[in-house]
Amino acid sequence: MTPLIEARNLSVTFAIRREGQMPWAAPKQLQAVKDVSFTLNAGETLGIVGESGSGKSTLARALIRMLPATGKVLFAGTDLLTLPPAQMLARRADIQMVFQDPFASLDPRMTVGQIVAEPLRTHYPHLSAAEVKARVQVMMDRVGLLPNQINRYPHEFSGGQCQRIGIARALIVEPKVLICDEPVSALDVSIQAQVINLLADLRRDFGLAMIFIAHDLSVVKHISDRVMVMYLGKVMEDAPKADLFAAPQHPYTQALLSAVPIPNPAAERAKKMIALEGELPSPMAPPSGCVFRTRCARAQPLCAQQVPALLGGSRAVACHFPGPDTAAQG
């Protein structure tokens, strides 16, 4: 079966100019995404986690060519990165995105109806005004908004409701893939579960594949089939959810997992937190070899010399010394 999306060696580099730098001086390079490969099958949800700055949003944007990237993004076998603009626009209807900041991602001068209708007008310009309105109202109802709120403005809605507007806008063109970039990070905890449950329902009803980005493993646990862990632009581990949560192989995954609360109080008390040593290194000057080594309790001289390859197929880990965390098990 051809995967719906297959990213191969995707990399994104930003040129950084410091303030006051002479225009002829070469800018510094910041590689925000390095050699990322993964597959997403139809109907599957891939969770992507990693602390802030690990390249998750850059990766999401590169997939839909909101940022220039190198490598390949195969969508049903066709490389999006080399498609002529007109064909890319047609494909954009199939891959829609929901953004982190519900207020910033909605134009404050547009009504909800105009916001939700925008992708329809772009991709289906022949639709009549009445048809557009009817479809918008059906979609508003579907995401839990009242169809009679169609003429309201974003500032009249709560954060959770704004995220529902963003979801309606993304789904109105019936995409095959929905990329959600930290869709609940800006919301109160009490609202987060409502929005995640809504996305889970919509995914089932629309037969969607999803990429669900979060900085926290607990947020992706419920909704993901697979989870990919990123650190400083690189994939550390990529595995079916059950395997990743039951037996994480990478020390970074183990540290992230140790921060997820366990509902059973006795197990929660017995659990050891794995603290990450030191600070996230500057992405402008990443460590040699394994980028995680400066914060890794397992690091050996080899880790500074050689970049570990992501090995293991569907249960992959990029570590010279992968395996269960024996220290944490005491």
Ligand code: ADP
């Ligand atoms: P995440 O979403 O995981 O928090 P990002 O993809 O936003 O990470 O950022 C990854 C790295 O790329 C960070 O070091 C960030 O500062 C840098 N970065 C992101 N966008 C830009 C940009 N437009 N110009 C320069 N650097 C950027």
Ligand code: MG
């Ligand atoms: Mg981000």
